[in-house]
Amino acid sequence: MTDQAMSEAAMLISLRDITLPVDAAGGLGADIAATVGLAGILALIIAGMFRLFSMRRPAAASPLRGQLFAIREMPDDARRIALLHLLRQAQPERYAVIKCALYQPGGGVDIDTLEAEVARLV
Structure with a gap:
């Protein structure tokens, strides 16, 4: 590194060189685990909603x-x-x-x- 500031053109050129990896860390196993986890959370939310709407309400007058x-x-x-x-x-x-x-x-x-x-x- 130098003590001199980079020019704007040099900075923009250096930003274009950044590339992200094609595969995420953990690969296919991490993708499957994340999908199963999100599906489980969604299933719990749906089950909670079904339970909320299916609860019996007390009768107004016996x-x-x-x-x-x-x-x-x-x-x-x-x-x-x-x-x-x-x-x-x-x-x-x-x-x-x-x-x-x-x-x-x-x-x-x-x-x-x-x-x-x-x-x-x-």
Whole structure:
């Protein structure tokens, strides 16, 4: 190197001599690894978008809530039967447990317990 500044023409000529290598470092293996990595990231983004759009949204109002309010206006015998029907529809496994107590001499489960069971579903 010299201490003298290069002329503009000499500088432009020296810039034209710069050539980049045809193959990148790592060759074909690096290209494949970069492609697989970018495809993986894109797949994760697409899967996240599908999950976001396919998530269930909570219902605005439960249909059981309206039925429960209507049941509260009924007489006790009809109310007990309606609550048992709702419980059988919504939670058949819990209804199976309560069903055994229905035929006991004491009358089985009281209305307040049934109403609490159904109210937990709402």
